[in-house]
Amino acid sequence: MKYSEMIRELYSFRRPAGENWNLEKITELCSLLGNPERKFPSLHVTGTNGKGSVVAMGAGILREAGFKVGAYFSPDVDGYEERFQINGKPVSKEKIAEVYERIRPSVLKVRGISFFEITTAIAFQLFADEKVDYAVLETGLGGRLDATNLCDSKVCVITNVSIEHTDLLGKTIEEIAREKAGIIRKKGSAVVTGAEGKALAVIEKRCEEIGCELQVVAKTQKYEGKIGLRGEFQKTNAALAIEAVKALGIKVGEKWIEAGISEAFLPARMETVSEKPLVIMDGTHNPAAMKVLAGEIKRMNEKDGAIERKAIVVFGIMKDKDCEGVLKELAPVAEMIIVTQPKVGRARDAEEVAEKARKVCKKVVKMANSAEAFAYAKKQAGGKGFVLVTGSFYLIGEIRGKKMNIDS
Incomplete structure (x- = not known):
């Protein structure tokens, strides 16, 4: 299948109007594929703002530490292939099309599956094929019912919480925080957050229920080295990325941090x-x-x-x-x-x-x-x-x- 044909077909997939979101379809598809999402450990990132930046910087630090790293972003700006990276480089169009063609028979068996669910399955399969040491994944929306939430998360990051997507996530900070805290699923996983106030209280409660260690990164906790991404707020995102990598149990060298953060880039972020x-x-x-x-x-x-x-x-x-x-x-x-x-x-x-x-x-x-x-x-x-x-x-x-x- 040609890449252009794949793109047009992918954009034709939509959930039936009025159907409630759940994880049933992505679960079914991943099961048909042999559960590629379980073949590598993940660092899973959600939040209202800063998700992509934390993914880019966290993946950069891990790459500089010598690991093979897959990174998954959404949305894309200049092209669909931006969503998938191996060691900081976009996966080729040819490789993406080859993976999609391979999983397509399973995709077509799942009635009503969406564009994002299929795209997430492509990421899972790509990273499994590449035998990555770690994947760093950005949620598409919310967390609890996001397709990325099937991943084998070792560390969960909730960057911050503010009012957004009220038609899907809830009308209040507490409701939205509960949806984002839904990525905290596994006892013993580590959680890093920059959330405050009512949102932080929700996250703390979730961690207590599941049995997870929580580390709070305050707004005053900022990385003061060179940052590839522009903006004062990126200092906090960098601090979150550093603590998330440390929470994986990796002894992080300063040179890895400096290189990973200074080389991080995302299009259309200031x-x-x-x-x-x-x-x-x-x-x-x-x-x-x-x-x-x-x-x-x-x-x-x-x-x-x-x-x-x-x-x-x-x-x-x-x-x-x-x-x-x-x-x-x-x-x-x-x-x-x-x-x-x-x-x-x-x-x-x-x-x-x-x-x-x-x-x-x-x-x-x-x-x-x-x-x-x-x-x-x-x-x-x-x-x-x-x-x-x-x-x-x-x-x-x-x-x-x-x-x-x-x-x-």
Whole structure:
């Protein structure tokens, strides 16, 4: 099967409308495959924000320590193959297609299985085939019912907890924390978290029930070495990654930590893609993360001696996100918001977003085409201005234009 054919087929798989999420289908598929998820130990990462960063840095430290490491990310920005890495390098398209073709007969036996469940099974099979020493896995959503939760987790990380996906995870911090704490399943596994307050209380209770050792990494506990990923908040993510690797029982050398963290990279995480004009792309899509991003932009402006500088923002967001909350946090650093609608079925209507944006920003423009919106933003910014593309990884992927064009 050609890679392009595989991608189109994968995106055709969806759970039947109205069906409740559970682990039955991924469990059935993995059973048909001989349970590849049990053939390697995993470091399992969930949380509202910072999951991917902790996965990238944790995998980097393990790689520098001499282990063969698989890393699994979601979503992708520039291409599906980004989701799967072996020792810091994306798995080839050919290898992914070969694995999918091999597991496809089993996939087709599981009625109503979803894109993410199949993708997770591909990761499990890839890492089993490669005989990795460790896999570092990012949850897709929540934790308890996430397809990654079949893994053989030795260490669980819950980065932080804030309000998100209220239609699926619950309306309160406590309810959402319970869903994320659902990755804590095995007596004797170690748990590392940066959560606070009510969320931390839920996690502590879960650890007590299961019989797991809990280590809390406070916000004040920061790694002060060189970090490949941009942003002050990455110092806390780095501290979480370090403690997670240590919780595996590995004596971590400083050189491994320095190299693993300094070389970590993820696309569209406060990523600078141009200097003139300054263009930053960040897939932030919830209020808590946008508040942090806005703070980083203010800090960046102070450092650059451009305190009054504000961004020409290209913005699009999905239907299931707190659009008003995100825009409220974004507005203080925005000179203009150019609203556009990514070409995916989940995208929120651009006119609806523009109406909400007008309540918090004086200059709002709506443009149907994301590429044209980006070009207009750069024109408005000029050579000395600042463009920020944010609100959705799908929007950023569409503007970058590296992904296959899959119908919504």
